[in-house]
Amino acid sequence: MNGEGAAIEIRDLCKRFGENEVLKGISLRVEHGSTTVILGASGSGKSVLIKHVIGLLRPDSGEIWIEGEAIAQAGERRLNEVRRKFGMVFQGAALFDSMTVGENVAFPLREHLSLSEREIRAIVTEKLNLFGLFGVEDKYPAELSGGMRKRVGLARAIVLNPGMILYDEPTTGLDPIATENVNGMIVEAREKLQVTSVVISHDIGAAFAVADAIAVLHDGRIVEYGAPAAVRASEHPHVRQFLSTWFSRV
Amino acid sequence: MRSPLKGVAAYVTHSFEEVGRFVATTVEVFKWTLRPPYRAGLLVQQMETIGVKSLFVVFLTAAFTGLVMVLQTTSLLAKFQAEGLVGSSVALAVTRELGPVFTALMVTGRAGSAMATELGTMRVTEQIDALSTMAVNPVQYLIVPRVIASMLMMPVLAAIFDVVSFFGSYVMGVWMLGIDQGVFVARTRHYLDPIDITSGLYKAVVFGAIVALISCDKGFRAEGGAKGVGEATTKAVVVSSVAILIADYFLNVLMTNYLPGYLLGGPR
C-alpha cells in the first residue's frame, strides 16, 4: 500500500504553476529492472513529472515512494540520500561546460567517494568505454556531437552505479542514426547494469524500441498504461491519434 | 484601458517579490557558507577570476580618476591660493568614496556580469539541476565561493585603486601642473588618516557581497534560453550598480554615527 516492492510508485500527484495545472493526479508504478517509457506531446508535463521523482520539484499533493521511502515531504538530507539511487540523463546532457569530459564523469566520484586519482581515472575510462567513447577524456563538451554528449551524460549518471536511471528526452534533436545509437545505449545500460530505467519521450519510435511498459501522459493524467503491444492496440481516442502520427508513416 | 494605478500596484508588488526572493537567497547563502564541505579550491579559483577580470579596468579608472580629480580641484583651490591642498583633497575623496564605489562598479561590469551569464547559462541548460541530482547543493557549490571571493577581492582592488589614483594625481599635480612636490606629499600625509582608507575598504567588502549576491541571484533565476540569460545579465549589472550607490549612502550614515573618527572635521 505504500510503494512496497516497486522501484518507484507515484500516487495522485498534482502540480500547478500559478494558473497552469500541469499534473492533475498522476499514478504510476515502475517495477524493478524494467524500462518504462512515459510518452507525451511536448509541453504535456513529462519533465515536470520526472523532476518530482528526483526531488527537484515538490508536489502540491500526492505521494512518491522510491524503493518504499516517501520523498514528497523529505528534507534536503534524506532527499540527497535518495538521489544517490538515481542517475539522471538530461535532455541537453547538462554537462558542465567549464570541465573536460573526464572531469564531468569524475565529478560524482570526487564529490561522494574518497578515491585516489588513479582509481578515479580508471573508473572514468571504464564507464566511457562502456558506451563506446574512447580517448575523449580531455575534450570539452562543446567539442562533442549531440549524441556523444548524451553518452557522456549517461556515463556521468551511472558512475556511482545507481540502481535507477532517468532519461529526459534522450533522442530529441538527434538524427536517425544517433537516435538508433542512443536507443541501443538505453538497452545496453539496462542489460549490462541491470538497472531500472524511466524514459520520458515524445519520440514514439524510440519508445517502442526500448520499452517494457509505456505510459501515455495527456492533459495532466496517465491515459493509457501497459506493455507496448497493449498500448499499440489502445482504444483511447487521444492515444490512437497520437500513435497514428508515427505508425501511419511506417 | 489599463488603469495607471493598477500598473503601479503591479510594479510595486513585483518589486517586493523580487526583494523577498533576494533576501531568501541571501539567507540561503549564509546558511550554506557555514556548512561543510568548505570548498577552498573553488574559492581560490573565483578570487583569481574576479581579480584577473577586473584588475586592468580598475587600474585604468583609478589612473584617470586621479588625473581628472586633480585637474578639477586645482582650478577650484587656485581661487583660494590653496593649491597645496590638492593632493590631500583628492586622496580623501578617493579613499573614502570614489575608490570603493568605482571599483565596485567596474567589478560589476566585468565580474558581476560574467557571474550572471555563467550561472544563467547553467540554469537554462539544466546544469544547476544536474548538480542537485548529483546530491550537490548548487547554492553552496556555485554562489558561496563567488560571494566570499568577491568580498575578499573587492577591498584588495579598492586598495589598488587608491594607490594607482594617488600616482595619477601626483603625475597631474606635480609633473603637469607644477605643484610643489614636498607640499603635495606632506599635506596628503598630514590630512589623510588611516580611517579614511580603512572605512573605504569596509565599504568595498559590503559592495563585494552586494555585487556577487545580486549577480548570482539573477543568473540563478534566469529562464527562457539565451534571451533569458541576456536579460539576467542586464538586470544584474543595473540592479547591482544602483544597489551600490544606495548602499554607499546608508554606509555613510552608519559610519558617521558608529565609526569613531569617520566624520571629517570631527574628532579624529
Ligand SMILES: Nc1ncnc2c1ncn2[C@@H]1O[C@H](COP(=O)(O)OP(=O)(O)O)[C@@H](O)[C@H]1O
Ligand atoms: N519551473 C516552472 N515554472 C513554471 N512553469 C513550468 C515550470 N516547469 C514547467 N512549467 C510548465 O509546465 C508545462 C509542462 O512543461 P514540461 O514538463 O517541461 O513539458 P514536456 O512534456 O515537454 O517536458 C509547460 O506548460 C511549462 O511551461
Ligand SMILES: [Mg+2]
Ligand atoms: Mg521536457
